[in-house]
Amino acid sequence: xxxxxxxxxxxxxxxxxxxxxxxEQHMGHRAMYWYKQKAKKPPELMFVxxxxxxxxxxxVPSRFSPECPNSxxxxxxxxxxxxxxxxLYLCASSxxxxxRGTTEAFFGQGTRLTVV
Amino acid sequence: xKEVEQDPGPLSVPEGAIVSLNCTYSNSAFQYFMWYRQYSxxxxxxxxxxxxxxxxxxxxxxxxxxxxxxxxxxxxxDSQPSDSATYLCxxxxxxxxxxxxxxxxxxxxxx
Numbered sequence: 001x002x003x004x005x006x007x008x009x010x011x012x013x014x015x016x017x018x019x020x021x022x023x024e025q026h027m028g029h030r031a032m033y034w035y036k037q038k039a040k041k042p043p044e045l046m047f048v049x050x051x052x053x054x055x056x057x058x059x060v061p062s063r064f065s066p067e068c069p070n071s072x073x074x075x076x077x078x079x080x081x082x083x084x085x086x087x088l089y090l091c092a093s094s095x096x097x098x099x100r101g102t103t104e105a106f107f108g109q110g111t112r113l114t115v116v
Numbered sequence: 117x118k119e120v121e122q123d124p125g126p127l128s129v130p131e132g133a134i135v136s137l138n139c140t141y142s143n144s145a146f147q148y149f150m151w152y153r154q155y156s157x158x159x160x161x162x163x164x165x166x167x168x169x170x171x172x173x174x175x176x177x178x179x180x181x182x183x184x185x186x187x188x189x190x191x192x193x194d195s196q197p198s199d200s201a202t203y204l205c206x207x208x209x210x211x212x213x214x215x216x217x218x219x220x221x222x223x224x225x226x227x
Contacts (some may be wrong), residue, residue, distance in 0.1 A: 043160065043217060090160070091179050107152075 006091050006108035008010050014116055015081060021111045023074040023091030029106070032074040034066060035090040037110070049074060081115045088112050119143050120217030122205055130226050135192040139205035139218045141185065144215075146207040149181050151190045153187045154220065163203075164190070194224045 013019050023032065030051050031081045035043035046060045049068040063085070065077040074091055091108040122139045130136055137151075148167055152160035164179045166172045166188075172179045176192040188207075192199055205218040 106162065 004093055004102075004106050004108035006089075006111050008111055009048075010111065010112050012021055012114045012116060013036055013081065017081075018077070018079045020078065020105075021076040021089055021091075021113075023108055024072055025093045025106065027093065027106065028071075029093035030069065030071060031094045032042065033092040033094075034074070034076050035092060035107075037088040037090055039087075047076075074114070078113075081113075083115050086114045118220045119216045120171060120205060120207055123164060123210050124223040125220055125222055127205060128174050128224045128226060129195055131195060131197060131227070133195050135190075135199070135225075137190040137203050137205075137223070138191075139188050139207075140186055140215075141188070141207055141218075143207070143209075144183075144186070145209045147178070148208040149188050150206040151177075151179055151209075152201045152204040152217075156201075160204055192223075195223075197225050197227050199223060203207050 004023060007022045011021070013020060015102050025032070032049045033063065034046040036046050037043040046064065047066040049066070050067045051113070052069070052071055054066065063078065063080050067075040067077060069075065088110040090110045092108055120139055122142045127135070127137075148165060150165040151163040153163050154160040162178055164172055164174055166181050168177050169183045171183045176193045178193070180189045180191070182188070188205055190203060190205070200218040200223055202218040202222045207216050
């Protein structure tokens with residue numbers, strides 16, 4: 001299994017809603033990431049989890065709350081979002097950085113989020 | 117100065133042409149150099165990656181890294197209409213916890 005699976009594929013939510021994005025991989029990768037991608041822009045890093053611990057938070061507003069319940073799962077909890085948060089949210093994973101021979105980043109297909 | 121610079125294009129070529137896509141970077145700590153392909157409304161998919169300098173070939177695709185010039189390239193031989201997509205370069209340091217993307221070059225291969 002060499003896939004990163006994201007659900008849902010599409011999500012429409014109101015500004016008062018609470019929703020969660022889910023990401024799953026079974027490649028034994030210990031680094032997982034959330035990216036946000038706006039139209040015609042490259043993906044922007046939001047969070048990095050390394051060995052289930054949050055290692056990087058790129059000054060993301062608190063209305064986005066990541067969670068890594070185990071080494072295969074990564075969630076992004078959403079609450080009180082704004083219309084400008086509408087974007088493609090991508091999850092990615094990579095093997096432990098110390099292993100030079102297998103360093104690859106795998107992306108999921110993304111969740112297209114629309115905030116109304 | 118941006119960490120990674122990439123010409124946004126668009127780049128339009130006829131089918132069968134050789135395509136050259138390039139990125140420059142400023143951080144000499146980068147060790148991993150990746151090329152992603154992104155079709156419209158899809159997430160970026162990893163095409164190729166190299167570690168440190170050198171060339172890597174995979175079918176019609178060749179990735180080159182010149183660390184002395186801080187310049188990387190992706191060549192596509194015998195380009196096909198199905199190669200039409202946005203190509204993003206990305207780079208990371210040794211521990212690979214954080215990587216930087218270029219802005220992407222939009223490629224259009226005309227039949």
